[in-house]
Amino acid sequence: MPRKNLKSVRTEEYSRTAFELLCEHGVSGTTVDKVATVAGVSKTNVLHYFGNKTKLLEMALRYGNADLAGEVRALLRRSHTPWERVYSVIFANFSKQYFTPKLAHAWMSLCAEVPHQKAYQRIQTAIHRRMRSNLVDALSKITDGETSERVALSISVMIDGLWMRSGLQSEGISRETALALIEAHLNALFPGDKDRLAARKRIAEICDILHP
Amino acid sequence: MPRKNLKSVRTEEYSRTAFELLCEHGVSGTTVDKVATVAGVSKTNVLHYFGNKTKLLEMALRYGNADLAGEVRALLRRSHTPWERVYSVIFANFSKQYFTPKLAHAWMSLCAEVPHQKAYQRIQTAIHRRMRSNLVDALSKITDGETSERVALSISVMIDGLWMRSGLQSEGISRETALALIEAHLNALFPGDKDRLAARKRIAEICDILHP
DNA sequence: GTCTATGTTGACAACTCAGTCAACAAAAAA
DNA sequence: TTTTTTGTTGACTGAGTTGTCAACATAGAC
Structure with missing residues (x-):
């Protein structure tokens, strides 16, 4: 059996640790040294695998985002109608596991750095582009092209706004309130x-099954 | 004539400088030393008036926010109907002068620090509370209490989301697109x-007159 | 047993930044 | 003119951070 490359094992391990610290302390509060200490290795070792701090945090953010992307895929895979695909995107973004203040903190930290760090900008752009294309693809089966663009934008803008609130207020917006607003x-x-309401019900059920 | 207190002159001067740097470089990129250099004084002097960096940035954010608050007041003063008051809040938030990527950067920087700095949290909370009360007061004259709360929340969540986009994308969302979405x-x-459409037209006109 | 590739680390250099302190300058009051 | 108040600053401290480098450890190949 082909043993897994140690390099990729370490890389993922440190990315995960960095991501957890990122959620807790934000970008400026996450130092290479802290990541190393929490992971139980030396700072030099972490730097050896990533080169510099920016690369480390970049991988950390990709790691965190992969979870959300997986959630979207899991729901999309079980969707059969356009409306079900729309609701897959929405429910995934407010999933019980991922719609948490901590994750929102990490995401806001990323956003604040975007204007000054090209690497982070790429990640953020990718997230938005993926959300847009998922929504537009589904909506264009339901209404005309211009409307789908507009509705896709308004949905994703609301999602952004709701995530922001959840990160800001200590007693932030609940998953239920967020879903109700959308x-x-x-x-x-x-x-x-009718199709929309049926789709909403079905995706909500699938969500409950996936995260009991 | 009573000469203005030097203390308050300096305080405002340094707050403005700090705010401009904040827009340009974010919270972590804004150092006390840079503020002092740009203002043409020593770092010690800046620290003398504010005590510490957090206080300085707190005042800087208050300074920046005062502008937006003034814009809202200017429009509210000229509003006569509930719908006009609703649109005052909306148009003020997307005013030509204030809805700019730079201001959005500063605001996102603030938001990213909120979970870790009580002082910034207070400012952010005040902003949200003021927006909510302006909207709810007006909307409750139009519909029932529960609906006004819900609509006020959805409007302000969309405003947050749109500001975020404008800060994130280099060629962010335009004022026109933002207003069209809302x-x-x-x-x-x-x-x-009818009342709503008339109010929208009137506030848009007043906006044009105020910022030609 | 020796050699080599891989993984790991302690020590350190270089730098940034917030905040302190004692002293200096100048204007106002006496 | 002398004293006091107000405003200002250079020099310094100390903590924290990124990144480098040469050396150490170890397991498998020869």
């Missing part, structure tokens, strides 16, 4: 759409 | 409301 928005745009 | 949202919630 639902009210969609309900105003597509009132009484 | 408008589509309100139009879906209150379709064809």
Whole structure:
């Protein structure tokens, strides 16, 4: 059996540790030394694998984002209709495991650095682009092209805003409130759409099964 | 004539300088030394007036926020109907002068520090509370209490999300796109409301007059 | 047993930054 | 003119951080 490369094992291990510290202390509060100490190795060793701090945090953010991406994929895989795909994106973003203040902190830290760090900008752009294309692809089966772009944008803007709130207020917005707000928005745009309501119910159920 | 206190002159001067650096370089990139150099004085002098860096940045953020608050007040003063007050809040937040990537950067920097700095948390909370109360007060004249709360929240969440986008993407969201998104949202919630449309037109005109 | 590739680390250099302190300058009051 | 108050600063301390380098450890190859 082909033993897993030690390099990739270490890389993932340190990325995970860095990501956890990032959630707790933000970008400026996360030092290479702390990551090394928590991981139980020397700072030199961490630097050996990543070269510098920016690369380390970049990998840490990719690690954290991979989770969310996986959540979206898991729901999309079980979706059969356009509306189910729309709700997959929404429910994944407010999943019980991932819609937490800590993750929101890490994400806001990233966003604050984006204007000054190209590497972080790429990650952020990728996240937004993926969300947009998932939403537009699904919505364009439901309405015209221009409307799908507009609705996709408004949904993702609301998601951003809601994540921000959850990170800011100590008693931030709950998963239920967040979902209710998006639902009210969609309900105003597509009132009484049977397909939509059925899709919402089904994806909500799948969500409950995946995270009991 | 009573000469203005030198202390308050310096305080405002340094706050403004700090705020400009904050827009340009974010919280971690803004050092006491840089503020002092740009203002043309010694670091010791800046520290003399503010005590420590956190206080300095706190005042800087208050300084920056006072501008936006003034914009809201200017429009509210000229509003006569509930819908005009709602649109005052919206248009002020996307005013030509203030809805800029640089201001968005400064604001995101602040938000990223909120979870770790009580002083910044207070400022952020005050901003949100003021926006909420302005919106709810106006909306409660239009619909029932529960709906006003919900709509006020959705509007302010969208405003947050749009500001975030404008800070993130180099070619961020334009003022026009932002206003169009909010408008589509309100139009879906209150379709064809004559009072609303008239109010929107009037506040837009006042905005044009104030910022030609 | 020796050699080599791989993994690991302690010590250290270089730098940045917040905050302190004692002293200096100048204007106002006496 | 002398004294006091107000404003200002250079020099320094001390903590914290990134990144380098030469050396050490170890397991498998020869």
